[in-house]
Amino acid sequence: MSMKIRILLPIITLSLSGLMTSCAISQNVTHSMPGTTTTIVLTRHGDRDNMATHLNEKGQARAQALVEALGDMKVTAIYCPDFERNIETATPLAEKLGIEINVVPEVMVDVVTTMLTEHSGEVVVWVGNKPNLVKIYSVLGGEGDPPQSYGDLYIIKVKEKGDPEVIKKHYGPT
Numbered sequence: 822m823s824m825k826i827r828i829l830l831p832i833i834t835l836s837l838s839g840l841m842t843s844c845a846i847s848q849n850v851t852h853s854m855p856g857t858t859t860t861i862v863l864t865r866h867g868d869r870d871n872m873a874t875h876l877n878e879k880g881q882a883r884a885q886a887l888v889e890a891l892g893d894m895k896v897t898a899i900y901c902p903d904f905e906r907n908i909e910t911a912t913p914l915a916e917k918l919g920i921e922i923n924v925v926p927e928v929m930v931d932v933v934t935t936m937l938t939e940h941s942g943e944v945v946v947w948v949g950n951k952p953n954l955v956k957i958y959s960v961l962g963g964e965g966d967p968p969q970s971y972g973d974l975y976i977i978k979v980k981e982k983g984d985p986e987v988i989k990k991h992y993g994p995t
Contacts, residue, residue, distance in 0.1 A: 851933070851962055853979045857942035862891060863958060863968045863975045866906040866948055867993075876909045883972060883993035884910045888917045890974055890992035891946065898940050900925060900932060901948040911948045933960050937979060963987055 853859040864887065867880030876884060891914060899915050900923045901907035911922045925932055936945045947957060951969050958967035961977050962985045968975040972993045978986040 851937075851960060851979070851985075853937055853981045854941035855981050857981060859937050859941055859979045860894070860944040861936055861961060861977045861979060862894070862896070862944065862946045863954055863973075863977065864910075864946070864948055864992075865954060865968060865971055865973060866901075866904070866910040866950065868971045869906050874905050876906055879994055880906070880910070880971070884913050886972075886993035887911075887974075888913050890990070892917060894944050896920070896946055897943040898923060898936070898945045899948065900936065900945065902926075902950060902953060904950065907948045907950065911946070914946065933957060961985055 867876045867883040867887075869875065869880050870877050887910065896914070896918055897920070899911050899918075899920060901911050903924050903926050908922060908924065915922045932947070936947070947954075949957065954969060955967045958975065958977075961979060963975065963977060964987070968989075970991075972991045972995075974990040974992050976988040976990065978988075980986075
């Protein structure tokens with residue numbers, strides 16, 4: 822893989838369940854910095870065969886389709902967990918945009934806070950897995966079903982005050 826990948830080493834590590842607890846305590850965690858709206862895009866990694874480590878052919882096509890789905894959104898950062906399927910999904914977009922993938926170790930850091938503070942006012946992509954997508958979506962104030970199916974693309978506009986705006990889309994092969 823020729824794409825540069827930055828592995829984030831947490832200063833303070835939190836499990837996502839701990840993250841949810843901290844978000845319930847700190848109101849600033851789930852809002853953008855003053856004067857900004859931060860857009861966080863949540864999507865699941867591309868398709869794979871039953872419990873396979875790597876994407877299958879449909880998953881590779883979906884990873885390419887992600888480039889088309891987000892290519893014009895001015896994405897400034899991409900985050901994903903340290904799993905091959907997630908990195909493989911994020912790589913075509915990262916290469917197209919000329920940015921590194923921020924790989925978060927399996928022990929999750931406070932990734933929502935990082936995205937909202939380090940990328941305030943920007944567009945950030947999280948290429949996740951079912952469990953972390955459920956938790957991140959909840960922390961961001963999403964309502965209803967989280968993005969868990971292959972091709973789900975939830976665009977969440979996190980404002981400095983008030984509820985987030987959630988746009989639910991789908992991309993890639995059916």
